[in-house]
Amino acid sequence: MYTISGHHHISMITKNAQINHQFYQRVLGLRRVKKTVNQDDPSMYHLFYGDLTGSAGTELSFFEMPIAGRTTRGTNAITQIGLLVPSFESLIFWKTRFELLGVKHGEITTYAGRDALHFEDSEGLRMILLNNNGEEVPENWSAWEDSIVEQKHRILGMGTIEITVRYLHRLAKTLKDMLGYAEVSRSDKEAIYQSVAGQSFGEIVVKQKEGPSEKPGKGSIHHLAIRVKNEDELRYWDEVVKERGFESTGIVDRFYFQSLYFRESNGILFEIATDGPGFTADSTVEALGKILDLPPFLEERRAEIEAKLAPLD
Template structure:
């Protein structure tokens, strides 16, 4: 049976790439690890932020959509992104930092079992900082050594991701019955699951909510990507999903990783993405995010692609 190894990345829509970069690098202290384009729509930036090298599990990615309107909130959507920080002392640091930058936030609150701070990015994407309190995270997660945020308070990687759906049972059944997730807590309207039993850094929270489906816009989440070991495992997942009647895109070579995409019964879009080869395949680690990197099949169109993009600095 192939295994899901936790979160890989999560992808959102941003209205302004320059503003987005400023917020996630200068305020949140993440590294821009890959400045590239949407491989399906190369006129659009695709920006990846994460730790020192964009290790799977630390990556937040954004597609720039300058014409995007407001997200209409509703159900059947991925709506809250948890980010782990080292401790409750880190939350006090972040409360002061966010306030100093004029950003409204919840103050330190309870979020499930976590102490947390909830706030929004410039496009009103909901983020929540979660106190890790010394719990284990993957050893290879390495905070960016040039971050403006002190290392002892730096964002470690992705934590619990909240998905709001009309039918909790249908989404939970797919996660447990097919993808191998373990339920660790459940109420009438909410279920918390782990990709790797006992490891909180791969958690998904499924919340049931009736009503109209969310309509995407700036600050909405496009998909959640989950990590698989390699392309061999990815092919096994492709066959398994199809065996159970779930339509997939088939395996797609994204150069930095290989992927496949599918929807759950509540129309939540998931991606399965391989652990490697990673962002240093075409760039030394010291140069990550400093230039426009393109996969080989787009290199011939570089001039036209660059002409359609606005500088980020």
């Protein structure tokens, strides 16, 4: 039986790609590793940020939607993104940095058993810096040495992801029985699941909350992608998803990785994505994120696509 090896990437909505780029590269110190378009709607940018090469497990991705309104927070949504930093001292560094740069943030606290610092980007996307406390990270992660943030405090990659739903038991069954996550804690209203034992880079916190579903807008989270090695494993999971009674998109070639998508019973959208071939499929490491890259099936429409996109530094 195959297993899920952690988070792959997470995708959000931004209203303004230029402001988004400034925050994630100039404030958080991440590298923009791919400037491309939404393959299903190439009129909008799709930006990826991460480590040196945008390794699986480090990728934050954004669809630019200039007409996006305000997010109305609610249940049945992915509600917070954890990002790992090296140490408790890193949290102190980031708190001071956020104060200097006017980033909305809280006090240093704890979350899912780790020292934590909650903050938001300029569009209200909720994130949490988590103390990795010197623990191991996936061997494929590699630091971007040109980051504006000094090495000892840089963001390492994705940590605990929070999902809020009306029916915790339904998502619990999907994570445990279908995807093989281990349940490491459980109460009436909250549970924690891990795809890799003891590691937050594959951890999901599920919270139960009544009320209306979240209305997405700028700063909302569209879907969580979880990680598999290759297309053979993806075919296996495609069958598992269908046998469970969920509707699968089947395998979709995203050029930089292969994927399938499904919604669980609360309506949360999951993607299962392969590690490769990765963002260097059409770029050198040095050139990542600097020009508009298009998958081969869109290349012949480059002039049309570029004409509809606002220039982006």
